[in-house]
Amino acid sequence: MTNKIYQYLLFIGDNTMILGHRLSELCGHGPSLETDIALTNISLDLFGQTRNYFQLAATLSKEDKTEDDIAFLRMEHEYRNVLLVEQPNRDFAYVIGRQFLYDCYHFLLLHELVNSNDEHIAAIAQKSLKEVTYHLDFSSEWIKRLGAGTDESHEKMQNAINYLYPYTGELPEETPIELEMKELGIGADLPAMKTDYYNRVHEVLKEATLDIPETNWFQSGGKKGVHSEHMGYILTQLQYMQRAYPNMSW
Amino acid sequence: MKDSIEKPEAEFQRKIDEGHHIEPKDWMPEKYRKTHIRQISQHAHSEIVGMLPEGNWITRAPTLRRKVALLAKVQDEAGHGLYLYSAAETLGITRDELVDQLHAGKAKYSSIFNYPTLTWADIGAIGWLVDGAAIINQVMLTRTSYGPYARAMVRICKEESFHQRQGYEIMLTLCRGTEVQKQMAQDALNRWWWPSLMMFGPTDAESTHTELSMKWKIKRKSNDELRQQFVDNTVPQADILGITIPDKDLKWNEKRGHYDFGEIDWEEFWNVVKGNGRCNKERLDTRRAAHENGAWVREAAARYAEKQSNKVLSEAN
Numbered sequence: 045m046t047n048k049i050y051q052y053l054l055f056i057g058d059n060t061m062i063l064g065h066r067l068s069e070l071c072g073h074g075p076s077l078e079t080d081i082a083l084t085n086i087s088l089d090l091f092g093q094t095r096n097y098f099q100l101a102a103t104l105s106k107e108d109k110t111e112d113d114i115a116f117l118r119m120e121h122e123y124r125n126v127l128l129v130e131q132p133n134r135d136f137a138y139v140i141g142r143q144f145l146y147d148c149y150h151f152l153l154l155h156e157l158v159n160s161n162d163e164h165i166a167a168i169a170q171k172s173l174k175e176v177t178y179h180l181d182f183s184s185e186w187i188k189r190l191g192a193g194t195d196e197s198h199e200k201m202q203n204a205i206n207y208l209y210p211y212t213g214e215l216p217e218e219t220p221i222e223l224e225m226k227e228l229g230i231g232a233d234l235p236a237m238k239t240d241y242y243n244r245v246h247e248v249l250k251e252a253t254l255d256i257p258e259t260n261w262f263q264s265g266g267k268k269g270v271h272s273e274h275m276g277y278i279l280t281q282l283q284y285m286q287r288a289y290p291n292m293s294w
Numbered sequence: 295m296k297d298s299i300e301k302p303e304a305e306f307q308r309k310i311d312e313g314h315h316i317e318p319k320d321w322m323p324e325k326y327r328k329t330h331i332r333q334i335s336q337h338a339h340s341e342i343v344g345m346l347p348e349g350n351w352i353t354r355a356p357t358l359r360r361k362v363a364l365l366a367k368v369q370d371e372a373g374h375g376l377y378l379y380s381a382a383e384t385l386g387i388t389r390d391e392l393v394d395q396l397h398a399g400k401a402k403y404s405s406i407f408n409y410p411t412l413t414w415a416d417i418g419a420i421g422w423l424v425d426g427a428a429i430i431n432q433v434m435l436t437r438t439s440y441g442p443y444a445r446a447m448v449r450i451c452k453e454e455s456f457h458q459r460q461g462y463e464i465m466l467t468l469c470r471g472t473e474v475q476k477q478m479a480q481d482a483l484n485r486w487w488w489p490s491l492m493m494f495g496p497t498d499a500e501s502t503h504t505e506l507s508m509k510w511k512i513k514r515k516s517n518d519e520l521r522q523q524f525v526d527n528t529v530p531q532a533d534i535l536g537i538t539i540p541d542k543d544l545k546w547n548e549k550r551g552h553y554d555f556g557e558i559d560w561e562e563f564w565n566v567v568k569g570n571g572r573c574n575k576e577r578l579d580t581r582r583a584a585h586e587n588g589a590w591v592r593e594a595a596a597r598y599a600e601k602q603s604n605k606v607l608s609e610a611n
Contacts, residue, residue: 075588
């Protein structure tokens, strides 16, 4: 049982970690000082949440693992994050698009997890929900600013949404672990969130004067450990120190 | 006629001599204004460019705890840049103008950021040495005569001293670690020691700004005094770490009550100031690229804000 909760925590913590990593790449390179600071704040929140999940997972681990063993010392196929959060920072519209599409899901997920039968998960969700409410507000506002700003920003935002939208299909997909956690009242009911998720996404896109992408095909695989080509490069940097200098304290 | 010119100047100097702040709306000599714009903006640029060498290690930080601390630190620097640009704006120049000066290569920033960060230990060494040197300068600046600058410095100093302790703690962890880690720490000290001493600027004999800066209480101590204070503070800290400062002439001088230290390579200093450091071009190119790539975002935000305010106005009518 504890092993399954451990596995379940990876689904949540890997998403926050990899998205936090992508945002951390932008620190010092933002379009203005104010956005640089705001995106770094979000990255910091996500890493803080990641630490909470992995510290909890570490207590459930049979092999006496630390949060850092869990974060840094797995093989690529053992990471459970969705493909969406791995997508690169092609430009600011992609950053905002990725953030918004994830925030909307993250907000709904945490709304469910605050009622988890596992008191530790519920407590982390409670704390994280405050932060993610702000993230969603921030990214929704930027979707509107870029969508309804200039012709150029509208076009860039539309391109980014078109590119990223097919990666949303994986968010409400339920893996066997997630199904089991749902049935035990520990995890969230992902398929039940799907309608609400798309309603919320579409509402903001409409307000931003953006078209809702017409697609019948969604990408998936991240949750099963089949990642995009980007993931290997993310891990190359993320794991560099731990791989190059194993078993040391930092 | 002569009186009306002399009077504000005398009043200005009296305020400074009595230890009062000069505030944005007070009369000030044009040279005082220009000197402050130059100094505060150089300081702001240093914070912003300074985000890059440390930012270089965010994605590779060795643990989650270190990653979060480094991210927060680099973010603090962006915050310091913001207060300092705001302080400079009180002197009648815009942030855009100042940023353009930086990107055009007309404004300077601290040369230390033109050195590369090659290992994780560099993050420790920068916190310990570079922030340590910066604090010595900045503590002095909390008592500088220009009010907005002095107040910005009070806040910045609190955060900087936290950064310095964080850097030293990284070094301490490395020095108590494996042989490989200790070597990494020593190598970082070897590379960052002399550039850190150069941060205080040319010797008093060579410095062009010192005399007037002292009279106007822009500076309260000379470059050489500050540098000596840094050396005196830092040598015992290196001893605790058990690593060696790369200066064969470094020794305690009982008579002076200070450490004597070797000659700084001023040729290297001036070369880096003139743009020949390892990373001068790269740092500026990176800043320019961030600014240029962000232009459409800033335009969109401005256009959207304008549309929103027009909407509010038309609804009100």
